[in-house]
Amino acid sequence: MKTLTVALGERSYPIFIGQHLIHQPELFSPYLSGTQALVVTNTTVAPLYLEQLQQTLSAAKANLNVQVVILPDGEQYKTLTVLNEIFDVAIENHFDRQCTFIALGGGVIGDMTGYAAASYQRGVNFIQVPTTLLSQVDSSVGGKTGVNHPKGKNMIGAFHQPEAVIIDTETLNTLPDRELSAGLAEVIKYGLIVDKPFFEWLEQNLPGLLERNPLILAEAIERSCQDKATIVAQDEKEAGLRALFNLGHTFGHAIEAGMGYGIWLHGEGVSAGTMQAVDLSRRLGDLTVEDQQRIAAIFTAANLPVLPPTDLSVEQFLAFMAGDKKVQAGKIRLVLLKAIGQAYVTGDYPAEMLEATLREYR
Amino acid sequence: MKTLTVALGERSYPIFIGQHLIHQPELFSPYLSGTQALVVTNTTVAPLYLEQLQQTLSAAKANLNVQVVILPDGEQYKTLTVLNEIFDVAIENHFDRQCTFIALGGGVIGDMTGYAAASYQRGVNFIQVPTTLLSQVDSSVGGKTGVNHPKGKNMIGAFHQPEAVIIDTETLNTLPDRELSAGLAEVIKYGLIVDKPFFEWLEQNLPGLLERNPLILAEAIERSCQDKATIVAQDEKEAGLRALFNLGHTFGHAIEAGMGYGIWLHGEGVSAGTMQAVDLSRRLGDLTVEDQQRIAAIFTAANLPVLPPTDLSVEQFLAFMAGDKKVQAGKIRLVLLKAIGQAYVTGDYPAEMLEATLREYR
Numbered sequence: 001m002k003t004l005t006v007a008l009g010e011r012s013y014p015i016f017i018g019q020h021l022i023h024q025p026e027l028f029s030p031y032l033s034g035t036q037a038l039v040v041t042n043t044t045v046a047p048l049y050l051e052q053l054q055q056t057l058s059a060a061k062a063n064l065n066v067q068v069v070i071l072p073d074g075e076q077y078k079t080l081t082v083l084n085e086i087f088d089v090a091i092e093n094h095f096d097r098q099c100t101f102i103a104l105g106g107g108v109i110g111d112m113t114g115y116a117a118a119s120y121q122r123g124v125n126f127i128q129v130p131t132t133l134l135s136q137v138d139s140s141v142g143g144k145t146g147v148n149h150p151k152g153k154n155m156i157g158a159f160h161q162p163e164a165v166i167i168d169t170e171t172l173n174t175l176p177d178r179e180l181s182a183g184l185a186e187v188i189k190y191g192l193i194v195d196k197p198f199f200e201w202l203e204q205n206l207p208g209l210l211e212r213n214p215l216i217l218a219e220a221i222e223r224s225c226q227d228k229a230t231i232v233a234q235d236e237k238e239a240g241l242r243a244l245f246n247l248g249h250t251f252g253h254a255i256e257a258g259m260g261y262g263i264w265l266h267g268e269g270v271s272a273g274t275m276q277a278v279d280l281s282r283r284l285g286d287l288t289v290e291d292q293q294r295i296a297a298i299f300t301a302a303n304l305p306v307l308p309p310t311d312l313s314v315e316q317f318l319a320f321m322a323g324d325k326k327v328q329a330g331k332i333r334l335v336l337l338k339a340i341g342q343a344y345v346t347g348d349y350p351a352e353m354l355e356a357t358l359r360e361y362r
Numbered sequence: 363m364k365t366l367t368v369a370l371g372e373r374s375y376p377i378f379i380g381q382h383l384i385h386q387p388e389l390f391s392p393y394l395s396g397t398q399a400l401v402v403t404n405t406t407v408a409p410l411y412l413e414q415l416q417q418t419l420s421a422a423k424a425n426l427n428v429q430v431v432i433l434p435d436g437e438q439y440k441t442l443t444v445l446n447e448i449f450d451v452a453i454e455n456h457f458d459r460q461c462t463f464i465a466l467g468g469g470v471i472g473d474m475t476g477y478a479a480a481s482y483q484r485g486v487n488f489i490q491v492p493t494t495l496l497s498q499v500d501s502s503v504g505g506k507t508g509v510n511h512p513k514g515k516n517m518i519g520a521f522h523q524p525e526a527v528i529i530d531t532e533t534l535n536t537l538p539d540r541e542l543s544a545g546l547a548e549v550i551k552y553g554l555i556v557d558k559p560f561f562e563w564l565e566q567n568l569p570g571l572l573e574r575n576p577l578i579l580a581e582a583i584e585r586s587c588q589d590k591a592t593i594v595a596q597d598e599k600e601a602g603l604r605a606l607f608n609l610g611h612t613f614g615h616a617i618e619a620g621m622g623y624g625i626w627l628h629g630e631g632v633s634a635g636t637m638q639a640v641d642l643s644r645r646l647g648d649l650t651v652e653d654q655q656r657i658a659a660i661f662t663a664a665n666l667p668v669l670p671p672t673d674l675s676v677e678q679f680l681a682f683m684a685g686d687k688k689v690q691a692g693k694i695r696l697v698l699l700k701a702i703g704q705a706y707v708t709g710d711y712p713a714e715m716l717e718a719t720l721r722e723y724r
Contacts (some may be wrong), residue, residue: 093515093685119481123520144484151454157481157484158485
């Protein structure tokens with residue numbers, strides 16, 4: 001088992017990565033405050049891992065009152081209305097301020113459970129048990145939680161750090177291929193923004209990742225979490241540096257929202273969106289055509305889309321991008337690349353170059 | 363104008379108290395980050411003060427984009443569904459992370475605007491302009507924000523501190539008598555829990571307060587905010603000391619929820635609820651019958667109820683109280699009095715004594 005710490009002062013917490021972890025009560029015990037635990041999961045994950053987790057929790061703390069909420073599966077259910085189902089169960093069972101919420105599932109479950117934990121009685125503890133590659137490398141670090149609004153993704157939420165993140169790599173064995181690939185989009189992103197050696201390691205190890213070799217997966221998850229944790233520790237509330245994680249996300253969110261949540265997976269939007277950011281970076285003279293081809297090659301090898309959907313017009317793209325959280329004073333700020341492994345944030349690029357990318361790169 | 367500071371490290375903020383303050387752009391200017399401001403108010407307050415506040419904001423910052431949300435008035439609208447109307451307007455107008463939310467109204471508007479500000483894009487700035495005595499002395503200090511759940515009050519929310527609180531005592535001139543009295547319940551509470559000299563000052567000055575003498579009102583507001591700020595500075599997240607503010611609230615919330623939100627005003631519930639806490643304190647041997655009569659006398663003089671509604675049975679009371687946030691491990695923790703000016707929190711009292719109070723004090 002690998003352990004790393006997200007260093008955030010009194011909000012620091014550990015991430016455990018390894019096989020068979022949801023079978024180990026002693027991993028959970030130190031983080032179960034109070035006498036009540038609420039497991040939030042979805043209809044896909046519940047049949048696979050819920051019973052095991054319930055057994056482990058019961059063994060972890062005597063007389064723990066464990067309740068369960070099973071939500072429908074999918075980004076389209078990441079709403080205030082569905083969030084309320086979590087509050088209903090907590091309140092109906094008289095859960096107090098010392099209770100612990102536990103997220104068992106992917107990014108949607110993690111984001112919603114975290115936001116519910118941030119908001120229930122103005123804040124209770126939570127533990128993340130992410131079961132998809134995407135959530136293991138992305139939402140398990142950084143404390144971002146929230147729900148979508150019909151007009152914008154993650155528009156409503158909170159920064160709320162977990163007590164611990166427990167990543168059982170065995171849960172990836174049941175992950176559909178498409179979702180494994182979507183998770184790899186975020187893994188590749190860390191290499192692109194701050195870690196060229198990791199990018200090169202990924203070029204070498206992509207076959208092992210796609211074959212789900214547990215040691216190679218654990219290595220990629222650890223390196224991703226470490227890269228993310230290093231930046232989050234410097235910028236917990238996303239005042240600056242942390243914005244780099246949004247490489248491909250302003251384009252990608254436009255794709256996701258424009259197509260309707262749930263049609264494109266988040267990682268697929270990030271992959272195609274990153275290629276748009278790469279195209280704009282090339283137009284700005286920072287990346288070469290060879291860089292662009294090399295980046296497209298790794299996404300393609302990971303079975304990810306490198307072109308945005310043709311259904312979205314340039315105008316639609318711009319409208320969705322203008323609603324993004326990274327807008328400041330009407331200017332669409334983007335994460336672009338100076339080189340592979342070196343991202344930066346800017347609102348200072350010719351508008352016609354962005355339009356050229358949107359018009360021509362498809 | 364009086365100014366006091368709520369000392370919370372980097373989250374410290376000023377409270378300004380005086381007449382004519384919503385006419386003074388220079389008071390607002392330093393706290394308007396960004397280029398967008400969203401004023402949240404209700405159908406009662408909007409016709410009285412909205413136009414003036416809009417003028418002041420426009421004068422405070424050039425080219426400020428000021429948008430308005432007018433919500434229905436009443437505790438029964440303090441819900442996640444109504445909260446969403448605030449998000450709708452912010453998102454439709456492409457409000458970014460640098461925007462400022464401004465609460466113009468009473469406690470419901472302050473709590474909802476604060477929670478919306480805490481949650482919108484995971485946190486934006488907000489300014490409180492409380493227009494009721496209750497909100498001026500209670501919700502303007504402490505950063506508690508949130509909405510109700512059908513089964514419990516303030517069950518969903520966040521701790522989110524404002525940038526500034528601007529209390530214009532002129533707004534009290536339009537406050538209905540019943541709401542002025544409800545505000546006085548919280549003012550009297552500060553005397554009861556930590557400030558016996560203030561309690562005695564209130565016994566002397568109640569006539570002036572009821573006549574809305576602006577200097578006496580400003581004095582009472584400042585002293586209340588100061589008493590509250592001193593405790594909040596020691597316990598921002600309500601880990602201990604801060605619980606004292608809940609004198610009368612566990613009983614009071616049961617009354618409010620049991621009767622249906624909006625039937626009893628919050629301050630009325632606190633008044634009757636405090637008398638129940640006082641009755642239990644007397645049964646425990648800490649207060650005398652004379653103390654009990656003296657406290658009843660000041661609430662009565664303030665035109666507040668000193669008896670709970672007869673519609674609620676002991677069983678209903680206990681059920682609502684068991685759903686309260688102050689429950690720990692199934693035990694109903696209460697704020698009780700050792701003496702006038704000296705409150706404490708306990709779960710350690712004979713259950714039959716609580717039942718005797720609920721059964722006999724009505």
